[in-house]
Amino acid sequence: MFSRSPSSPSPSSAPDPAAPDLPSVSASGYVPNGGADRGGGRLFFTYYEKINSSAGSNGDEPIFLWLEGGPGCASSFGDFYINGPARALASRDDSAGRRRATGKLRTNPHAWNVLGGLLFIDQPVGTGFSVPGGAGKAMIPRTEVEVAADLYFGLCELFGPGGPLEALAPRPLFVAGESYAGKFVPSIAHYILQAEAEAGGGGSGRRRRGAATAGQRLRVRRELRRERDASSGALLPLRPPPFYLAGIAVVRVVSDFSGVFSGERERERENTDAKGREKEREKLTS
Numbered sequence: 001m002f003s004r005s006p007s008s009p010s011p012s013s014a015p016d017p018a019a020p021d022l023p024s025v026s027a028s029g030y031v032p033n034g035g036a037d038r039g040g041g042r043l044f045f046t047y048y049e050k051i052n053s054s055a056g057s058n059g060d061e062p063i064f065l066w067l068e069g070g071p072g073c074a075s076s077f078g079d080f081y082i083n084g085p086a087r088a089l090a091s092r093d094d095s096a097g098r099r100r101a102t103g104k105l106r107t108n109p110h111a112w113n114v115l116g117g118l119l120f121i122d123q124p125v126g127t128g129f130s131v132p133g134g135a136g137k138a139m140i141p142r143t144e145v146e147v148a149a150d151l152y153f154g155l156c157e158l159f160g161p162g163g164p165l166e167a168l169a170p171r172p173l174f175v176a177g178e179s180y181a182g183k184f185v186p187s188i189a190h191y192i193l194q195a196e197a198e199a200g201g202g203g204s205g206r207r208r209r210g211a212a213t214a215g216q217r218l219r220v221r222r223e224l225r226r227e228r229d230a231s232s233g234a235l236l237p238l239r240p241p242p243f244y245l246a247g248i249a250v251v252r253v254v255s256d257f258s259g260v261f262s263g264e265r266e267r268e269r270e271n272t273d274a275k276g277r278e279k280e281r282e283k284l285t286s
Helices: 076-081 144-159 181-199 258-285
Strands: 002-004 026-032 042-048 063-067 086-088 105-107 117-121 172-179 244-253
Touching (some): 042 076, 042 144, 076 086, 117 144
Parallel strands (some): 063 117
């Protein structure tokens, strides 16, 4: 893991007035996505602290984890094209008509780190800068439960003891995403809640209201991944979440509930086709 702060321009170069004003506190690097059985795979993360906030804050300022869809679109795409603090400029046509990247960044007026801390994790492993374990493609998850297990382990490494974001663990974490993340987001939330219930509660010091946690009220239980001891190979106790899951949000959803909207989309398509046919009749009769 390494920390990074915006570098000052050299005395010989004039600063670009449109250059992005990145947050003064940010961190990025790699965390493992599992134990020895995952072959040394690593998840790439980037974290931007809330603007005008301290990195060591233990208050109630939220942290937003943003996930992309696809499946197979890295969250770094959202960092540079959707809600990160700096947006990559669109490519342009050169004199030969070929698309060329500008290589420039501009401040994003819609960045989410004006509201709270902003965390991006390239997942599933194998997307973006995240790398699978030594077995390569065999270590790329094939199910939503496997994707959630990798991400859960990475979050525990991020916010757990000795992790890069350990000091931020008490702050409320909101998991959000778009498109196919309509599956990823509720899946990781379900995994976190079930792990919290089966492991005896979270380790962040935050406690939900009421006698029973949301995880204890889950109607469906999935088989959660258990880590193995590196030397003996014995199964280790399930690790409780060291962070506090406060909520989830998804936009432009592709989820298991997509069938609810399929009839509406079909009706819209039929109406569009009917309008097109009506215009054609009007042309023929005019």
